[in-house]
Every structure is written in structure tokens, then in C-alpha cells.
Amino acid sequence: MTAVGAPQERAELAPLVTEPERPAPARRSPRRRGRMASWLLYAALAAVTVAFVYPFVWLVSASFKPRSEVFDNKLIPDTFTLDNYVQVWHEAPMALWLLNTVIVTVLATAAVTVSSAMVAWGFSYFRFRGRGPLFGLVLATMMLPGAVTMIPTYLIWNSLGQVGTLTPLWAQNLFGSAFYIFLLRQFFLGLPRELFEAARMDGANQWQVFTRIALPLTRPALVVTALFEFQAAWTDLMRPLIYLRDSSTFTIPRGLKAMLDQFGFGGEWHWEIVVTASVIATVPMIVLFFLGQRHFVEGIATTGSKG
Amino acid sequence: MRRSETRAAWLFISPWVVGFLVFTAYPVLYTAYLSLTDYDVINDPHFVGLENFRTLMDDPKVALALRNTAVFVVMSVPTHLLIALFLALLLNRAGRASGFFRTAFFLPKMTPPVAVGILLLLLFNGQSGLINRVLGSVGIDGPAWTTDPTWVKPGLVMMTLWTVGGSVVILLAALRSVPQELYDAARVDGAGWWRQTWHVTVPMISGALFFVFIVNTIHAFQSFTEAYTAYFGSGNTTYSNDAALFYAIYLFQQAFQFLHMGYASALAWLLFVVIMLVTLVQFRVSKRFVFYEGEQR
Numbered sequence: 030m031t032a033v034g035a036p037q038e039r040a041e042l043a044p045l046v047t048e049p050e051r052p053a054p055a056r057r058s059p060r061r062r063g064r065m066a067s068w069l070l071y072a073a074l075a076a077v078t079v080a081f082v083y084p085f086v087w088l089v090s091a092s093f094k095p096r097s098e099v100f101d102n103k104l105i106p107d108t109f110t111l112d113n114y115v116q117v118w119h120e121a122p123m124a125l126w127l128l129n130t131v132i133v134t135v136l137a138t139a140a141v142t143v144s145s146a147m148v149a150w151g152f153s154y155f156r157f158r159g160r161g162p163l164f165g166l167v168l169a170t171m172m173l174p175g176a177v178t179m180i181p182t183y184l185i186w187n188s189l190g191q192v193g194t195l196t197p198l199w200a201q202n203l204f205g206s207a208f209y210i211f212l213l214r215q216f217f218l219g220l221p222r223e224l225f226e227a228a229r230m231d232g233a234n235q236w237q238v239f240t241r242i243a244l245p246l247t248r249p250a251l252v253v254t255a256l257f258e259f260q261a262a263w264t265d266l267m268r269p270l271i272y273l274r275d276s277s278t279f280t281i282p283r284g285l286k287a288m289l290d291q292f293g294f295g296g297e298w299h300w301e302i303v304v305t306a307s308v309i310a311t312v313p314m315i316v317l318f319f320l321g322q323r324h325f326v327e328g329i330a331t332t333g334s335k336g
Numbered sequence: 337m338r339r340s341e342t343r344a345a346w347l348f349i350s351p352w353v354v355g356f357l358v359f360t361a362y363p364v365l366y367t368a369y370l371s372l373t374d375y376d377v378i379n380d381p382h383f384v385g386l387e388n389f390r391t392l393m394d395d396p397k398v399a400l401a402l403r404n405t406a407v408f409v410v411m412s413v414p415t416h417l418l419i420a421l422f423l424a425l426l427l428n429r430a431g432r433a434s435g436f437f438r439t440a441f442f443l444p445k446m447t448p449p450v451a452v453g454i455l456l457l458l459l460f461n462g463q464s465g466l467i468n469r470v471l472g473s474v475g476i477d478g479p480a481w482t483t484d485p486t487w488v489k490p491g492l493v494m495m496t497l498w499t500v501g502g503s504v505v506i507l508l509a510a511l512r513s514v515p516q517e518l519y520d521a522a523r524v525d526g527a528g529w530w531r532q533t534w535h536v537t538v539p540m541i542s543g544a545l546f547f548v549f550i551v552n553t554i555h556a557f558q559s560f561t562e563a564y565t566a567y568f569g570s571g572n573t574t575y576s577n578d579a580a581l582f583y584a585i586y587l588f589q590q591a592f593q594f595l596h597m598g599y600a601s602a603l604a605w606l607l608f609v610v611i612m613l614v615t616l617v618q619f620r621v622s623k624r625f626v627f628y629e630g631e632q633r
Binding site for chain 2: 070071073074077078081082083084085087088091100102144147148150151152154155156157158160163166167170172173174175176177178179180181182183184185187201203204205210235239260263264266267270271281282285286289290293294300303304307310311314315317318322325326329330331332
């Protein structure tokens with residue numbers, strides 16, 4: 030059984046241990062029971078998959094239904110219509126909201142990736158007095174609930190006259206983010222140091238070592254950082270609620286909330302508009318996931334093992 | 337340690353140093369100061385001593401928000417962990433198909449939380465929602481999930497379980513790093529699936545389990561978006577549901593809707609203390625259960 034299903038790195042151990050009298054794989058020994066078990070396993074997996082995917086299907090399906098049928102819970106719309114997708118652009122400045130979201134998301138992502146990589150490099154390559162405690166401080170800030178800094182941060186942006194603009198939604202990312210600094214530092218620490226020393230010998234300065242050698246080697250971790258932040262910035266509601274006033278400055282999540290307040294519980298009872306806007310807000314994230322699926326999954330898996 | 341090295345290092349970390357001073361250290365201290373004042377942004381802060389903390393003790397909404405949040409944490413965190421573990425165990429046995437299922441499980445995690453809040457209203461609607469239709473088809477008369485105060489929090493817990501996929505991915509990665517020899521040894525000793533899971537798997541991935549547990553607890557305490565979206569209106573329409581008044585929502589309302597910045601700062605400090613205490617207790621207790629393998633820490 031040793032070799033069956035064992036990861037590759039254990040394959041070379043297997044012959045030594047199991048060659049003489051290899052016991053039959055216990056998991057499958059009574060054949061019928063094994064088949065039964067795997068049938069049950071896939072049935073369970075399929076059922077869970079349906080539960081996870083169905084809300085999306087429901088939402089997309091409802092967005093193609095006329096107002097009167099939105100709540101009929103039918104998989105295939107009785108009356109198929111594209112009206113909602115036409116109507117939603119008239120009911121709200123969706124295009125503007127999408128544009129605002131793209132601006133915020135791109136700036137937030139670029140800013141946090143570059144700044145976090147710089148800081149992570151500073152904490153991983155150089156040895157300087159106070160590095161340990163200082164990095165401990167970086168980690169400690171991860172534990173701090175956002176609520177504790179929320180109010181003074183608002184007051185800072187207020188005194189700079191930035192409340193009501195998009196700036197507070199991304200500009201803080203210029204100063205790096207503890208979680209990404211941690212993630213990228215782990216990655217930098219895994220790179221062979223000799224590489225950088227050699228480049229130094231060849232006359233490269235510190236900045237060149239960072240941008241020409243370290244960064245290109247860190248691409249997977251940079252992609253993970255960018256994907257995570259892209260998602261976080263695109264989906265954030267709290268900050269837009271705090272900082273944005275005029276509906277022309279809204280991001281998609283803030284706009285979606287405003288539409289819910291107007292067309293949902295606000296009283297106009299046009300849920301088909303809310304449903305359609307939800308689909309429009311969600312689809313870019315689904316696309317993003319399929320573009321960077323491997324990085325998402327690996328990135329999340331590492332956060333767990335390094336934590 | 338050459339001096340130019342040190343200078344270069346400080347240049348590289350300077351963005352964080354500036355950010356820390358301006359957006360962390362100063363705000364933390366300033367919130368502490370504000371919590372002792374009465375401040376509405378327009379007029380200067382007015383020092384009131386411990387008045388805010390006294391008000392907070394007697395504020396029925398604070399008690400309500402604390403209770404709601406505690407109930408949500410207690411209901412959601414363990415269920416989240418158990419379901420994530422169960423799904424990861426399933427995936428771990430799925431062989432080559434596990435990639436497909438993992439994608440399906442993870443996808444909801446990509447949905448904007450606002451859309452999750454909207455889905456909650458739609459799917460859990462008492463009369464026409466899909467959940468109650470499904471329950472009705474097996475003869476169960478489903479409750480009014482979104483309006484009955486008893487069922488609002490269970491509904492929220494169930495809806496947020498939809499985004500359990502991130503934890504599943506973490507636990508699955510941990511499961512895959514458990515050495516096969518341990519299972520072989522256990523099997524030689526006659527341990528069945530259940531005992532293998534309980535005596536080999538769970539101890540070996542206890543580090544990851546604890547990580548998921550801690551992170552989810554901290555998140556659950558600050559839970560805001562889904563409940564706010566579904567149950568609290570802003571702007572010219574206002575609606576609210578006391579059963580969903582989480583602490584983070586009340587804090588937000590006090591700070592940015594009523595502009596009670598001093599009072600909200602006191603609320604923020606209370607939240608901070610509560611989260612710190614809970615996390616500390618969790619770390620203490622975990623020392624007895626969490627097993628770290630060799631170098632991995």
C-alpha cells in the first residue's frame with residue numbers, strides 16, 4: 030500500500046519497505062465494498078458541488094427572467110429576456126461604477142504589490158539591527174482589528190480633503206500590507222543568496238539586484254499578491270460606504286448596495302434589476318479566478334501552512 | 337553589517353515604516369484619545385474622561401450587538417471548521433477528479449460579499465425562497481429566515497458557509513502533506529478509517545486546523561458586509577433588523593452615520609480587547625491540542 034497514492038518523493042522508499050510481501054491494499058480489499066465506498070464518495074462530492082454552484086446558476090437564470098418570474102425558482106426561464114441587461118444600465122450609472130472600480134482596483138493592486146515586495150525584500154535580504162523586532166511588529170499589525178484604526182484614518186483623509194474621492198480606497202496600499210509582506214518575504218527567503226552576492230560582485234547596485242534578479246524570480250508570489258488584492262479591492266464594501274458620498278463616485282459593491290436599497294427593500298420592488306447587477310458585479314471575479322486558478326489555490330494553501 | 341547595507345535596508349522598508357507610523361501607530365493612539373472625548377468631526381474633541389465607557393456599559397444596543405456577535409461566532413466558527421474538514425477529507429480521497437471539485441467548492445469565495453448578502457435575501461426568503469421550496473418538497477415548513485429574529489442568524493451562518501472554500505483549500509493542502517507511512521503503520525495496527533482520521537489525520541493537520549479556527553474567529557467577530565447588506569439600509573431609505581445588528585455594524589453606525597466618533601472609538605477599543613482576550617485563550621488552549629511537526633512552526 031505504501032506506493033499507492035503516495036506522493037512522488039516517497040516512491041523511492043517504497044521498494045525497500047514493501048517488496049517482499051506486499052499486503053493487499055486494505056482500502057480496496059473487499060472489492061465490492063470499495064466500489065460502494067467510492068460511489069458514495071462521488072455522490073457526496075456531486076451533491077456538495079450542486080449546493081455550491083447552484084446559487085450562481087439561480088442568479089444567472091433569474092437575471093434572464095422578467096420581473097414577475099424572478100422568484101419562480103425555475104432553472105430554465107419560462108420567458109427568456111435580455112431586458113434586464115438593457116434596463117440595468119439605464120437605472121443606474123453602472124458603466125461609471127465599473128470604471129471607478131477598475132481604477133481603484135488597478136491602483137490598489139499595483140501599489141500594494143510593488144510596495145510590499147520592496148518591504149519584504151528589505152526584511153529578507155538585509156541584516157540590520159532591529160530587524161527581528163521590527164518584523165515582529167509587521168506581523169503584530171495583522172492581528173489588529175480594522176475598527177481600531179478606522180476612525181483616525183477617516184479623519185486623516187478628511188483633513189486632506191480626500192473624503193468623497195476614490196483616493197482613500199487605494200492610497201494606503203502605497204505603504205505595503207503586512208500580510209503580503211509576510212507572504213513575499215517567505216518567498217524571498219527561499220531564493221539562493223549566492224545569486225545576489227554574485228550580482229553584487231559584478232557591480233550591480235542594491236536596487237538592480239532587487240528589480241533585475243529578485244523580482245523576476247518571485248513572479249509566482251507576486252501574482253498571488255496581485256490576485257488576492259485585486260479580489261479584495263473589487264469586492265470591498267466597508268471603505269466605499271465610509272468614504273464615498275456621491276453616487277457618481279461609487280464602486281460596484283457600493284452601487285450594488287445602493288440598488289438593493291432602492292429596488293429591493295427600498296420599496297420599488299424591482300428585484301430583477303438587483304439580480305442582474307449582482308451578476309455583473311460577480312462575473313469579473315469568476316473570470317479572474319479562472320485566469321489565475323492555480324495561483325489562487327496555491328496562494329491560499331501556503332497561507333495555511335506558513336501560519 | 338556595513339553602514340551602506342543598513343541604509344539600503346531602511347530605504348527598502350521605508351514605505352512600511354511610514355505607513356505604520358501614519359496609518360497604524362498614530363491611529364491606535366488617537367483612537368485611545370478620542371475614546372475619552374465627545375467628537376462629531378465638526379467641533380473640536382471635547383474631553384469627557386471615562387464617560388463613553390460608562391455610556392457603553394448601559395447602552396442596550398451594545399449588549400445586543402455583543403450578544404448577536406457572540407451567537408454568530410459560536411454558531412459559525414465550529415460549523416465552518418467541521419464542514420471544511422469534512423469537505424477536505426472528501427476531496428483528499430477524490431483522486432484525479434479532486435481538482436474539478438476543489439474549483440467548484442472554491443468558486444463562491446470569489447463572490448463579492450455584497451452579492452452574498454443579496455443572495456441571502458433571495459434564497460432564504462420565507463415565502464418564495466429556494467431554500468424553503470426545497471424544504472417544502474420534503475414536507476418541512478421552512479421558517480421566515482430573513483424576518484423572524486430567531487432564524488436571522490442561522491440564515492446568515494448558512495449563507496456564509498457557502499464561502500467555506502478557502503478553508504477547504506488550506507486543509508486539503510495540509511492533508512496532502514501527511515506522510516503516507518503513518519497511515520500504513522496505523523493500518524498495520526488495525527486502525528480503521530475513523531480511528532486513522534481521529535488519531536493520525538487530525539493531530540497531523542492540527543496546525544492548519546488551528547490556523548483556520550483562529551482566522552475565522554477573528555473574522556467572525558468583525559463580520560459586517562453580508563449582514564449589513566441584507567438587513568441595514570443607508571441613504572434615503574432606512575430599514576434595520578435588530579437580530580442582525582453585529583458589533584461591527586453598530587460601530588460603523590455610531591461612527592459614520594451618527595458621527596459619534598468619540599463613542600465609536602470607545603466601542604472600537606472594547607472590540608479590540610474582546611478579540612485579544614479570545615485569541616489569547618485560544619492560543620493557551622491550543623497548546624494542549626496542536627502538534628507541530630519538527631521544523632515546521
